[in-house]
Amino acid sequence: MASMMNKLRNLDAYPKINDDFYSRTLSGGLITLVSSIVMLILFFSELRLYLHHVTETQLRVDTSRGEKLRINFDVTFPGLACSIISLDAIDISGEKHLDVRHDIVKRRLDSYGNVIETRQDGIGHTKIENPLQKHGGRLEHNETYCGSCYGAEASDDECCNSCEEVREAYRKKGWAMSDPEIIDQCKREGFVQRVKDEEGEGCNIFGFLEVNKVAGSFHFVPGKTFHQSGFHLQDLLVFQRDGYNISHKVNRLAFGDYFPGVVNPLDGVPWTQETLNGMYQYFIKVVPTEYTDVKEHIIQSNQFSVTEHFEKTDDHRQSLPGVFFFYDLSPIKVIFREQHVEFLHFLTNVCAIVGGVFTVSGIIDSFVYHGQRAIKKKMEIGKFG
Known part of the structure; x- marks a missing residue:
């Protein structure tokens, strides 16, 4: 058992150094503080990405x-x-x-842009309740009203009982209604008058x-x-x-x-x-x-x-x-x-952040430490400057 433990001990890739051989420096402390702050910032940035979804x-x-x-x-x-x-x-x-x-x-x-009225349909959709004329002749007692289409009817039996129906008949014929005032249905519904009443308004x-x-x-x-x-x-x-x-x-x-x-x-x-x-x-x-x-x-x-x-x-x-x-x-x-980012992906990134920052800060610390020692040594022998 003891020999197996010794063999396992020899596999240690992280040999420990006695505390008596450590040398702590001011530059090393500053680099450790800065690297710790950078490590925390990167960690919380990665954590935020993990907690929120990505597209x-x-x-x-x-x-x-x-x-x-x-x-x-x-x-x-x-x-x-x-x-x-x-x-x-x-x-x-x-x-x-x-x-x-x-x-x-x-x-x-x-x-001024203020709302006057809200409506679902435009005007010109109202049926005439008290008609004045009958298409093709005079309105007799108990007869059903049939308004004229003013030449735009497709057949003799077609009726236009509202201004909108006259306009629709004209549209089917490919005609333009040049003067709605001569159309009895439009006049009865106040179609043109309402258009004139709304003059100057917006929509x-x-x-x-x-x-x-x-x-x-x-x-x-x-x-x-x-x-x-x-x-x-x-x-x-x-x-x-x-x-x-x-x-x-x-x-x-x-x-x-x-x-x-x-x-x-x-x-x-x-x-x-x-x-x-x-x-x-x-x-x-x-x-x-x-x-x-x-x-x-x-x-x-x-x-x-x-x-x-x-x-x-x-x-x-x-x-x-x-x-x-x-x-x-x-x-x-x-x-x-x-x-969402997968947990294993998050864990991999965190390990990369910790290891990367630790390694880079170690390289910087080693460079600063050995640079200081070289400068100090040259100063002692009078060769610096």
């Missing part, structure tokens, strides 16, 4: 099919009334959503769109959009001699749900030109993004980059006044995954 990033080809793209928006127009703003969405598959009203909220604003419009996950656009324009012979036209309800003030502020624009670390570059960005009447254009590149937190909860969302452009509306250019967002989708998907 790993990957890039993959987006293979998703048949999904919908949710567009959340909040835009303020300080010089455009809610009654004349309409929202349209079009994509390259040919799907069109003109004058979108569902999931959209408009808030009337005064000249905050917010909500969301559910569109196909393909390239497309959506835009805010004064009046109502319609298509004729492949051209994109607008039915401007109230002509303004000085044009329309399309200056605006994008309070929020996001493609999909929020996830930690997302940056939406248009949030809170105002855009005003010297010429307020024109086509404001945003060209957006949408990047599909998947975020997985430490609890394995997956968030499917998107990031985007944007480029702006403004085109002035004048007599020589037939560009439509409004704010247009053109978006395209990237084929690359970004994947973020939250995860």
